[in-house]
Amino acid sequence: MKILTANDLKTKGVSAVDSCMEVQEEVVISVRGKDKYVVIGVEKYAKLREYELEIALQEARADVDAGRVVVESVDDHMKRMSDDL
Structure with missing residues (x-):
């Protein structure tokens, strides 16, 4: 799974998620170095x-x-x- 930091999400927004989702079906959002959320398509x-x-x-x-x-x-x-x- 692709890991996206909360900071990257904050600065780049949904486009960062979209970029990750082009490669994989799931994106893990890491907060302070710990995996906290998973984003999947609808x-x-x-x-x-x-x-x-x-x-x-x-x-x-x-x-x-x-x-x-x-x-x-x-x-x-x-x-x-x-x-x-």
Whole structure:
């Protein structure tokens, strides 16, 4: 991954990110010598988000299959939640 310092980002702006993104899909922003942020294109972000949602759906289906669910009314749910506090 290409590393861009926060100072370069501050002085050169988005054009510095654009230059890095021409070479690689991800750019690491380094702040005071430590990697702190990763910049990715919106298309890649959308794909990662899609993967994340697919995993959540698989986990939910596994919970249902394993019986780790509670079927109850809204009122019962709210009571159970307040009792847990």
